[in-house]
Amino acid sequence: MTSLPIETLSQLSNVRIALQRFLAGNLRTIHLFGSAVDGGLKPNSDLDLMVSVSRPIAGAMREHIARELLAHSSPPGSAGLLRPLEVTIVALSELVPWEYPAMREMQFGEWLRTSIEEGYIEPPMVDHDLAILITKVRQQSETLYGPRAVDVFDPVPSADLQRSLLDTIALWNIGPDWEGDERNVILALARIWFTASTGAIASKDAAALWAMSRSPVEHRRVLARTLSSYLYGDQGKLTGNPTQMASFVRFCKAEIQCRLALGSAGSI
Incomplete structure (x- = not known):
């Protein structure tokens, strides 16, 4: 400190x-x-x-x-x-x-x-x-x-952590759920995906880089813009358009749900 x-x-x-x-x-x-x-x-x-x-x-x-x-x-x-x-x-x-x-x-x-x-x-x-x-x-x-x-x-038992991850992503379904808070939601989804896959918890920038390496190109662009905004304070438009943001959210939620269904998260 x-x-x-x-x-x-x-x-x-x-x-x-x-x-x-x-x-x-x-x-x-x-x-x-x-x-x-x-x-x-x-x-x-x-x-x-x-x-x-x-x-x-x-x-x-x-x-x-x-x-x-x-x-x-x-x-x-x-x-x-x-x-x-x-x-x-x-x-x-x-x-x-x-x-x-x-x-x-x-x-x-x-x-x-x-x-x-x-x-x-x-x-x-x-x-x-x-x-x-x-x-x-x-x-x-x-x-x-x-x-x-x-x-x-x-x-916190691993099962409870996994339940918490699912309860959190259930909050993000349609545009009004993230409008005005896109950066935080994008970074949160990257961190949740990381935790669902590894059982560990990463910093926002580390999780974003990890997610970028596992995402299709259109979602990598969303993550790259968001990471730049987070690291350097750039307040420019993050996602390009609402459809792109909604697609990114759906993609991440599906990946997270798949990982948790497979029981990939390790013990905490």
């Missing part, structure tokens, strides 16, 4: 201090994961944090935390030194022992900024994506507060 820019280290320190202030004795751990520790931060990368608490957080406190995090985060592409935050908070009383699907206590991200500013805070909810996130955090993360992730979170 020492390789991170000083402004990012300062941002993380301020977030840690804020969470300690609000959560006090209920706070168990804070772990940094994602691009910051695996593959390196790119121009528009989030800072991904997994936060665990001992017990559920009261509604009023969740609103205080969400509003505080607004001050420590900035929308993607904004001028200034703050990176966008993506913070997932889980209650260990709901998460350990592991059972799929798991419960998320709260989440913060820039896509929620307007809702938070208007006073709406998402309630605790079941989140199938936690199987993937917990696996990532256990495999590669930096501890900002508390014990190591492997000493706090139970391992």
Whole structure:
């Protein structure tokens, strides 16, 4: 983590201090994961944090935390030194022992900024994506507060990880499911395909390169444009046309479903 820019280290320190202030004795751990520790931060990368608490957080406190995090985060592409935050908070009383699907206590991200500013805070909810996130955090993360992730979170069984992958791709069926978020969906599909095929988890750029080597030429173009946008912050048109994007999504989903049906994913 020492390789991170000083402004990012300062941002993380301020977030840690804020969470300690609000959560006090209920706070168990804070772990940094994602691009910051695996593959390196790119121009528009989030800072991904997994936060665990001992017990559920009261509604009023969740609103205080969400509003505080607004001050420590900035929308993607904004001028200034703050990176966008993506913070997932889980209650260990709901998460350990592991059972799929798991419960998320709260989440913060820039896509929620307007809702938070208007006073709406998402309630605790079941989140199938936690199987993937917990696996990532256990495999590669930096501890900002508390014990190591492997000493706090139970391992996610391979079968549950595979169920999570299928539940995730089920969200993407028609244009409105990905419009405005094409880059994230394309990179997510590449990573899911990689995990379905290997049982491992790769960084976004590594997964995109892996998927490019296994895709027909028309889909390689989609991946190449998306990878360039991710690496260099290019905001140009990613997919050429909506039909091309829909075709890419169908192709990746079919590959993922085939791999999982064959039981190719290894144990985690």
